[in-house]
Amino acid sequence: MQRRELLRLLATAGATPLLAPLLARASEDASWQAEFEAPNAPWKLGFATPPGDLPLAPAEVRGRFPDAVAGTLYRIGPAGHDLGGERYHHWFDGDGMVQQLVIEGRQVHHQGRYVATPKRVAEVRAGRRLTEAFGTVPPGVEPPTSADGINVANTSVLPLQGEVLALWEGGSATRIDARTLATLGLKTWRPDLAGMPFSAHPKVDPDGTVWNFGVGSSQGLLALYEIAPEGQLRRAAVVPVADLPMVHDFAVTERHLVFLMPPLVYDGARKQPGTSFLDAHVWRPELGMRALVVDKKDWDKRQLLTLPAGFLFHVGNAWEEATPKGARIHIDYVRSEDASSVFTTNRELMRGRRVTSPEPHLTVATLDLGTGRATQHALDFAAEFPRIDPRRVGLRHRSVVHATQLMKERPGFGAIARTDVETGRSQRFVYGPQAMVEEHVFVPDGRRPGWVLGTVLDLARGKTVLSCFAADDLKAGPVAQAILPRALPLGLHGAFVPV
Structure with missing residues (x-):
């Protein structure tokens, strides 16, 4: 089959593209909205629906943010969870809201705006859901006719060329005005790529090259993208992958693209009317955790290795070294024993219930391309949302910044950590029992150790707080904090853009 025909099939696969990583079963006989409103759980504040956009407002700043973090932190996540008295059944089904935190010394300003996707605009106008989401099938809706007809733009952000x-x-990716947060429309890299899946975790090489992928589950096709630093598409193609699973994140090295593929596999026979996309997935541990390694220069050169079965959402980084028999790739990622967080944990949040799943652990794997052998070891603490110094993407690194310390009384994490993936040594700052920790990013500062910047939902205050730490001394606590005048919906990923 020719490349353009593969692209056409993938782009028109509307009813079954891979959506966000967290999906859920539909339940037609329960009022999720009533259940969410009933229990007295303070943490539900993070999953409430803002009634509209959040206008520009100043924060209360304590201390002074370093010069290196003068700029803008963009964050995004699902925020529009309920409409017309009906509530989505999975956290990641919610309409996306992008947050902008502008930082300048002793001043921080915040605004948040819903992404005005065609889906959201039509549904808000109608006052109800019009189409199924891949974690929820609201009663009386039509099945999707295209991927972008149900695009919620809620998972991550990529600053690119202003x-x-x-x-x-x-x-598709959705273009946002970097200053006003106004929605500018869908991003089409090339006419024949319109509607193609463009995933939420692109990687940016130190030279500015952007790499990304997209998954067409029902066709068993993996799309690959290479984008120049100036924002122009260099290459795009699709490659066939047998038993293609949910893939949310990947890694790059100097010479390779690396995909860790958990054994959560799409089964088209299960996708029936009224059935969510998640219901069409099967856990097949006999497949193991497959590692697909693709040559950056020649996408036809691919190698498959196998690790023990497990599940992942996020990858920290990967790098490679030469050996007499070939390259050896080291990759760190956050591993869980199974996919119960997809099927249960992040579903039950939408009705105000906390359900635990196996702890995710920061795990380091070695993929020996010369021998075909893959090994791994897990570090002994919970972790999620791993981020590294952006200057080290694809290169040898030591430190990973991540959320840690799962909380017993509520969902999420209570601390931020920086861990040496080679020695296992880690330092952390514990925010306290009333904080829900979100992703933190690493901000470089020339030859200095750099800074760690991120948000938490402070349940005691009922507000979101932005904190900045010295990267080499997290345990000393924040050097500056900005208390926003409002609580933001708990988000997923973000990116910092310096002035």
């Missing part, structure tokens, strides 16, 4: 791209799993 704009911000709001990213999602199943379809």
Whole structure:
């Protein structure tokens, strides 16, 4: 089959593209909205729906933010969870809201705006859901006819050439004005790529080259993208992958693209009317955790290795070294024993319930391309949302910044950590029992150790707080904090853009 025909099939796969990583079963006989409103759980504040956009407002700043973090932190996540008295059944089904935190010394300003996707605009106008989401099938809706018809733009952001791209799993990126946060429309890299899945975790090489992928589950096709630093598409193609699973994140090295593929595999026979996309997935541990390694220069050169079965959402980084028999790749990622967080944990949040799943652990794997052998070892603490110094993407690194310390009384994490993936040594700052920790990013500062910047939802205050730490001394606590005048919906990923 020719490349253009593969692209056409992938782009028109509307009913079954891979969406966000967290999906859920539909339940037609329960009022999720009533259940969410009933229990007295303070943490539900993070999953409430803002009634509209959040206008520009100043924060209360304590201390002074370093010069290196003068700029803008963009964050995004699902925020529009309920409409017309009906509530989505999975956290990641919610319409995306992009947050902008402008930082300048002793001043921080915040605004948040819903991404005005065609889906959201039509549904808000109608006052109800019009189409199924891949974690929820609201009663009386029509099945999707295209991927971008259900695009919620809620997973991550990519600053690129003066704009911000709001990213999602199943379809196009959405262009956002970097200053006003106004929605500018879908990003089409090339006419024949319109509607193609463009995933939520692109990687940016130190030279500015952007790499990304997209998954067409029902066709068993993996799309690959290479984008120049100036924002122009260099290459795009699709490659066939047998038993293609949910893939949310990947890694790059100097010479390779690396995909860790958990054994959560799409089964088209299960996708029936009224059935969510998640219901069409099967856990097949006999497949193991497959590692697909693709040559950056020649995408036809691919190698498959196998690790023990497990599940992942996020990758920290990967790098490679030469050996007499070939390259050896080291990759760190956050591993869980199974996919119960997809099927249960992040579903039950939408009705105000906390359900635990196996702890995710920061795990380091070695892929020996010369021998075909793959090994791994897990570090002994919970972790999620791993981020590294952006200057080290694809290169040898030591430190990973991540959330840690799962909380017993509520969902999420209570601390931020910086861990040496080679020695296992880690330092952390514990925010306290009333904080829900979100992703933190590493901000470089020349030859200095750099800074760690991120948000938490402070349940005691009922507000979101932005904190900045010295990267080499997290345990000393924040050097500066900005208390926003409002609580933001708990988000997923973000990116910092310096002045």
